[in-house]
Amino acid sequence: MALSALYPFFTSLSEQTCGDTMTDAPTSQTAASSAAEARISDAAHTGPMLAADGTPLKKSLNRALRLQKMRALALIAPLLIFVLVTFIAPIADMLFRSVENEIVSETLPKTTSMLAEWDAQGTDIPDEAVFEALYDDMFFAQEAKLHTRLGSRLNYELTGVSSLFRKSGRRVEDMGEVFQDQFEDLDDFWKTGENWNSFMASDDWLAQMDGWKKADGAQPRFEMRDGIAQTLPATAAAYARFADFIQYEDGDNLYKEDPWAIMYSALHKDLTGENDLASYTGPATEQLTAAAAEAAGFETVNYTEAFKDIDDDWHNLEVWQTIKVYSPTLTNGYFLNAIDMQKSVDGVEMRPENQQIYGILFWRTMVMSIAITASCIILGYPVAWILANLPTRQANLLLILVLLPFWTSLLVRTSAWKVMLQQQGVINDTLVWLGLVATDDRLALINNQTGTIIAMTHILLPFMILPLYSVMQTIQPSYLRAAKSLGATNWTAFWRVYFPQSIPGIGAGSILVFILAIGYYITPEIVGGTSGTFISNRIAYHISSSLNWGLGAALGAILLAAVLLLYYAYDKIVGIDNVKLG
Amino acid sequence: MNLTKTLMASTALTVAAGMAHSDGHMANEMTIVSWGGAYSASQQNAYHKPYSEMTGVKIINDESSAEAVSKLRAMNEAGNVTWDLVDVEAADAIRLCDEGLAMEIDADEVLAAGADGSSATDDFGDSLISDCFIPQIVFSTTVGYRTDMVGDTPPTSICAIFDTDAYPGKRALNKRPIGNVEWALLCDGVAKDEIYDVLATPEGQERALAKLDTIKSDVIWWSAGADTPQLLADGEIVMGSTYNGRLFSVIAEQNQPVGMLWDAQMLDFDGWIIPKDLPEDRLARVMDYVKFATDTQRLADQAAYISYGPARASSAPLVGNHATLGIPMAEHMPTDPANASNVFVTNYEFWADYRDDIDAKFQAWLVK
Numbered sequence: 001m002a003l004s005a006l007y008p009f010f011t012s013l014s015e016q017t018c019g020d021t022m023t024d025a026p027t028s029q030t031a032a033s034s035a036a037e038a039r040i041s042d043a044a045h046t047g048p049m050l051a052a053d054g055t056p057l058k059k060s061l062n063r064a065l066r067l068q069k070m071r072a073l074a075l076i077a078p079l080l081i082f083v084l085v086t087f088i089a090p091i092a093d094m095l096f097r098s099v100e101n102e103i104v105s106e107t108l109p110k111t112t113s114m115l116a117e118w119d120a121q122g123t124d125i126p127d128e129a130v131f132e133a134l135y136d137d138m139f140f141a142q143e144a145k146l147h148t149r150l151g152s153r154l155n156y157e158l159t160g161v162s163s164l165f166r167k168s169g170r171r172v173e174d175m176g177e178v179f180q181d182q183f184e185d186l187d188d189f190w191k192t193g194e195n196w197n198s199f200m201a202s203d204d205w206l207a208q209m210d211g212w213k214k215a216d217g218a219q220p221r222f223e224m225r226d227g228i229a230q231t232l233p234a235t236a237a238a239y240a241r242f243a244d245f246i247q248y249e250d251g252d253n254l255y256k257e258d259p260w261a262i263m264y265s266a267l268h269k270d271l272t273g274e275n276d277l278a279s280y281t282g283p284a285t286e287q288l289t290a291a292a293a294e295a296a297g298f299e300t301v302n303y304t305e306a307f308k309d310i311d312d313d314w315h316n317l318e319v320w321q322t323i324k325v326y327s328p329t330l331t332n333g334y335f336l337n338a339i340d341m342q343k344s345v346d347g348v349e350m351r352p353e354n355q356q357i358y359g360i361l362f363w364r365t366m367v368m369s370i371a372i373t374a375s376c377i378i379l380g381y382p383v384a385w386i387l388a389n390l391p392t393r394q395a396n397l398l399l400i401l402v403l404l405p406f407w408t409s410l411l412v413r414t415s416a417w418k419v420m421l422q423q424q425g426v427i428n429d430t431l432v433w434l435g436l437v438a439t440d441d442r443l444a445l446i447n448n449q450t451g452t453i454i455a456m457t458h459i460l461l462p463f464m465i466l467p468l469y470s471v472m473q474t475i476q477p478s479y480l481r482a483a484k485s486l487g488a489t490n491w492t493a494f495w496r497v498y499f500p501q502s503i504p505g506i507g508a509g510s511i512l513v514f515i516l517a518i519g520y521y522i523t524p525e526i527v528g529g530t531s532g533t534f535i536s537n538r539i540a541y542h543i544s545s546s547l548n549w550g551l552g553a554a555l556g557a558i559l560l561a562a563v564l565l566l567y568y569a570y571d572k573i574v575g576i577d578n579v580k581l582g
Numbered sequence: 583m584n585l586t587k588t589l590m591a592s593t594a595l596t597v598a599a600g601m602a603h604s605d606g607h608m609a610n611e612m613t614i615v616s617w618g619g620a621y622s623a624s625q626q627n628a629y630h631k632p633y634s635e636m637t638g639v640k641i642i643n644d645e646s647s648a649e650a651v652s653k654l655r656a657m658n659e660a661g662n663v664t665w666d667l668v669d670v671e672a673a674d675a676i677r678l679c680d681e682g683l684a685m686e687i688d689a690d691e692v693l694a695a696g697a698d699g700s701s702a703t704d705d706f707g708d709s710l711i712s713d714c715f716i717p718q719i720v721f722s723t724t725v726g727y728r729t730d731m732v733g734d735t736p737p738t739s740i741c742a743i744f745d746t747d748a749y750p751g752k753r754a755l756n757k758r759p760i761g762n763v764e765w766a767l768l769c770d771g772v773a774k775d776e777i778y779d780v781l782a783t784p785e786g787q788e789r790a791l792a793k794l795d796t797i798k799s800d801v802i803w804w805s806a807g808a809d810t811p812q813l814l815a816d817g818e819i820v821m822g823s824t825y826n827g828r829l830f831s832v833i834a835e836q837n838q839p840v841g842m843l844w845d846a847q848m849l850d851f852d853g854w855i856i857p858k859d860l861p862e863d864r865l866a867r868v869m870d871y872v873k874f875a876t877d878t879q880r881l882a883d884q885a886a887y888i889s890y891g892p893a894r895a896s897s898a899p900l901v902g903n904h905a906t907l908g909i910p911m912a913e914h915m916p917t918d919p920a921n922a923s924n925v926f927v928t929n930y931e932f933w934a935d936y937r938d939d940i941d942a943k944f945q946a947w948l949v950k
Contacts, residue, residue: 148680152934159939163931166680354788357946364949423752424817447802530757530803530948538945544652546938547677 095560098338098553101331104323107150108137112327120324120345125315131303135175139262140241142169144249156548157333157342158322164313171310175301179264182298189287193258199284200239201225209255219247222254231280234266234273271295321345334554358555361535362562368449368534369517375457376464376513377506384468384505388475402465410459414526417455421446421527447529455527460516464509471505508579511570515563535559608867609666611640616669618645620831624887625669627905629875636874639867650674654683654857663857666868669718672711672851673760676934679714684855686713692869696896697878705878709851709893711930716854716872717893718881722847722916722925723761726814726829727821729839740846741769743821744797754810754822757803759944760933761823761848764926766793768846778932787940791947803948814840830889830914834907844921850928851893891915 049057073080105112110133118126141147151165183190190196197206202223209220222243229236242263246254271277271292280288307314325343326333333343340356341348350356383402387395405413420426423442431437445451475498483493521536528534535555542552570576614630616622622645630641646653650668657663670678678684687693689702689710696705703710709717727737732749742749743765755762767777767786770793780786794801802819804810810824811832829842854876856868874880881892882900889911892898901912912918916925 145682145686149682152677152680155935156938160935162680163935166934355942355946357942357949360949422816422818525805533949544649546941547651547655547681548938549655 094549094553095557096553097550098334098557099330099332100550101326101333102329103150103153104326105329107141107146108134108323110134111137111323115320115324115327118320118324120321123317125304125317126320128302128304131307131314134307135172135265135303136238136262138168138172139176139260140245142172143245143260152547154322154326156337156551157326158318160313161319161322164311164319168307168310168314173261175303175306176261176265178299178301179268180261183264183267183291186291186294187287189284190264190291191258193254193256195284196239196259196263197255199225199282199288200228200236209253212253212255214253219251219253222247225282227280227282231276231282232267232270234269235263238262238266265301267291268295268298268300272298334550335558337551338554338558358535358538361533361538362558365518365534365536365559366562368452368532369514371453372456372460372517373464373510373514375453376461377510379457380461380464380468380509381502381506384465384472387465387469388472389477399469402462405459406462410522411526413459414455414523417451417458417527418446421451421454446527447532449528449532451527451529452524452532452534455523456517456520459523460513463512463516467508467512468502468505471508472502475501504579507570507574511567511579514566518563519559607863608639608870609861609864610638610867611642612666612864612867612871613642613644613664614667614669615644615646615650615665617647620888621827621890624884624890627887628884629871629880632880633871633874637870639871651677654678655681658683658858663860665857666860666864667871668855668857669852670855672709672715672717672853672928672930673933673937675715675853675855676712676930678855679712680934683858684714685858685860687716687856689716692716692872694873694877696894697900698896700896705894705896707895708927709853711851714855715851716856716876717851718853718876719884719890720849720851720893720915720917721890722826722844722849723756723823724826724829724843724845724847724916725821725823726810726832726840726842728814728817728819729841731817731820736841737821737843738845740765740843742843743823744769744793746797746800749820751820752800752802752813752818753797754802754804754813754819754824756823757805757948759940760928760937762794763787763790763940763944764848764928765846766790768926769793774926778929781940782932782936787943791943795947811840814838826914826916827889834904834909834914844916845924846926847916847921847924848926848928849916852890853893885911885915889914891917 051057051060053060111130114130114133115126118130138147141150147165147169148162151162154165155162197209201209202225205220205223212219222240224236224240239259242260243254246252246257271288272295275292277288277292304315313319321344325345331343336343336348337351338358340351340359342351387398387402390398418425422428423444423446425446427445428437428442432439432442437443445454479497479501480493483497484490488496518534519536520534521540524532524534525537525540528537536559539552539555539559542548542555567576614625616625622643626643630643633639634641644665647669650670651674654663654665654668657665675684679686689706693702693706693716695701698705706717709715709720711717725737725740725743727742727749729736731751735748737745737749743753743755763781764777767780767790768774770789772780772786781790802813802822804813804822804824807825807828810819810822811828813819813822814832815836815838826842826847829840832838832840833842854872856865856872860868876894878894878896879900881894882897882902884890885892885897885901886903886905892901898912898915898917901915903909904911913920916922
């Protein structure tokens with residue numbers, strides 16, 4: 001039954017395809033035959049080699065290889081997908097936050113679009129129309145509880161915006177009540193949501209909603225009455241947002257919901273402004289005409305003053321400049337902040353000197369990571385050399401000692417360093433006992449850069465020793481013996497023969513140690529004090545404490561870029577082929 | 583085979599037991615997030631155990647309060663909030679409320695009235711610092727000192743921190759501006775009720791940092807509450823700031839040679855927030871729990887395990903003895919009249935606004 005119904009469709013489809021092939025066929029055939037002739041003639045002379053079936057060898061080899069590649073890809077596919085989904089995608093998402101800035105234009109859509117025409121460089125605050133738009137936006141934002149979120153976002157840029165928005169959100173609801181009271185005094189009709197719906201909503205929707213209960217299932221979506229948007233544009237726009245919010249955010253019955261104060265100010269605007277109410281013939285004509293006659297005499301609200309009443313800061317030019325500067329949906333503000341700069345109406349400028357920290361921290365992170373890498377080389381090289389030159393049994397025992405720290409928690413190891421390094425700690429006590437240090441002049445080994453370098457060198461040392469050891473194992477001892485037998489001193493033999501062969505191990509260890517060090521966070525936090533902390537400590541602070549994820553993401557992106565850049569430089573100078581992990 | 587059967591049988595039993603307790607509207611399990619350590623233990627003893635015994639509800643403890651703000655945001659974005667109730671500091675409660683991550687509550691509706699008949703709003707009073715915050719305890723950040731390192735004149739004023747002549751040696755301070763800048767201004771001669779006005783100006787912020795600059799080389803900056811007690815016990819520092827409960831445990835429970843100041847203690851609140859948009863059954867359970875756990879008696883009970891004051895005024899008279907040491911706890915509360923002669927209440931509104939700004943300056947000052 002079903003198939004036969006589909007049959008005409010199938011036949012027409014296949015006919016069409018056949019037709020296409022038919023028309024194409026002659027040309028492609030001629031092309032193929034001429035190519036084949038060419039190939040044959042080529043093969044007779046100097047052309048490409050052919051496989052047994054007549055296709056060029058290169059082509060058939062490629063086909064075979066492609067199959068192999070596909071099979072290999074299928075084998076690693078689970079891992080690839082896993083890495084993509086759980087690693088690459090979240091990182092990309094996180095890094096995207098460093099430029100994302102939709103919150104401003106999403107929360108204040110009308111205000112930001114009106115501000116586009118405002119001259120931010122001037123000395124005047126925006127005019128009444130912008131304040132009216134702000135009232136509109138703030139009203140809906142506070143109903144959705146989004147105004148405080150925007151406040152804390154803008155507070156990153158300008159101190160005080162957070163409480164300004166919080167305070168305004170609380171009071172913006174009352175701002176339009178003047179209109180509500182006057183409409184309700186005029187006629188009881190304006191008091192209830194059912195009456196409003198009777199002329200705002202379509203007849204269809206009203207019929208569906210009549211007698212609707214939650215138990216009946218999903219609430220029919222609100223439909224605007226035809227033509228009402230032309231008659232009362234502002235009211236219709238506000239009502240649409242209101243309806244959407246009540247139905248989908250609150251999940252309440254819109255049919256019975258009394259309108260918000262903002263509907264009355266919108267209606268007043270429509271009735272006193274230009275409208276074609278004269279030609280309107282829908283429901284509630286009588287009430288609307290009556291209200292229109294009275295509306296002109298209503299007491300009104302000056303929004304510019306009303307916002308000033310809430311807080312003087314609304315008349316502060318800086319607040320408006322900040323909103324305007326951060327209106328676009330994408331911003332480079334976080335990145336500028338991450339390099340100690342800031343955006344203003346006049347363009348980009350440096351932050352005041354007493355707020356510049358990230359430059360110092362990035363520089364310090366680089367320098368200290370290099371210092372840690374260097375001390376790992378100095379300490380790790382002899383250990384690796386001994387490991388490589390001992391008999392296997394002893395070497396294995398020693399290797400376990402090197403690996404032992406891996407099996408204890410990082411936090412425990414770092415805390416142990418605290419006990420060792422503090423002024424009343426083991427090292428200082430020993431030095432005092434030996435008489436090397438006066439008891440009132442103990443060494444400051446912790447809560448500074450020294451502490452970070454010591455603890456991190458210890459923690460990262462195995463990452464240097466292991467690649468060094470595996471490279472040194474492959475260096476033939478006979479080379480050294482040969483050098484010596486040819487008259488080289490111990491030093492020359494080491495420096496000219498042994499050391500150059502161990503460089504790939506140093507390269508691999510250095511890359512490992514350096515990249516791990518640059519992103520380290522727990523150890524500097526615990527033993528670094530203030531002078532020994534890294535940029536990652538600030539990233540952690542912004543992610544987990546200040547919630548400024550945009551700035552955290554920007555700092556992270558810069559760190560990632562720096563590492564990639566160094567890797568690239570390393571590849572150019574030393575060559576990544578020279579790195580051996582074993 | 584046998585094992586499988588036993589397992590299946592026991593699973594079936596547990597499920598059945600769970601069903602028997604359910605009353606249809608409330609979840610049978612709740613995840614409560616707190617700080618861990620002695621503080622979590624005090625909550626478990628005073629709130630969780632009696633509640634579980636009463637209702638049969640299983641309470642899962644999660645010790646993630648230190649990262650609560652960021653984790654809650656991440657959960658909210660992923661659309662899967664697994665926490666039912668979160669213990670946070672007042673400042674974090676404000677932030678979570680601003681971010682729309684915590685639920686706004688009506689204190690009189692959600693919380694029990696005081697045992698003395700006062701409404702919840704009156705009973706909690708000033709501790710209701712945010713629409714989302716359900717206060718639990720009052721704690722303070724104050725200063726402890728080594729009794730054997732201060733000679734015959736133990737400090738009596740907070741300004742001893744800045745007096746390196748009389749009290750030489752290292753001191754430990756919190757690695758964030760809150761608290762430190764207020765103390766700095768106080769000891770620089772600013773009147774207590776003008777401190778936040780001064781701090782709101784760039785000059786005032788400079789002034790606070792300049793005062794801190796005088797002791798910068800003597801300060802060890804801590805970031806975990808356990809740091810200062812440890813440093814005091816090791817004799818690394820002569821004095822340092824930390825939470826009063828930590829000092830109580832060093833002094834009364836561990837008998838270390840440590841004394842403490844109550845002068846200019848920075849009063850702060852800690853309490854619950856309920857994550858926004860919980861499913862109905864879980865929300866009903868949390869509401870039921872919160873009403874129970876923050877009533878007059880329960881808040882007073884908690885004080886038997888840790889020296890933090892109950893946030894309700896009506897709980898104060900009910901505070902009894904320490905659960906194991908048997909000493910009266912009232913005199914160790916930050917709110918005890920003898921200790922509260924000079925207290926400093928953190929201004930949360932101010933810090934919600936100025937936190938980013940002052941923190942940037944403070945951190946820049948620290949790294950230089």
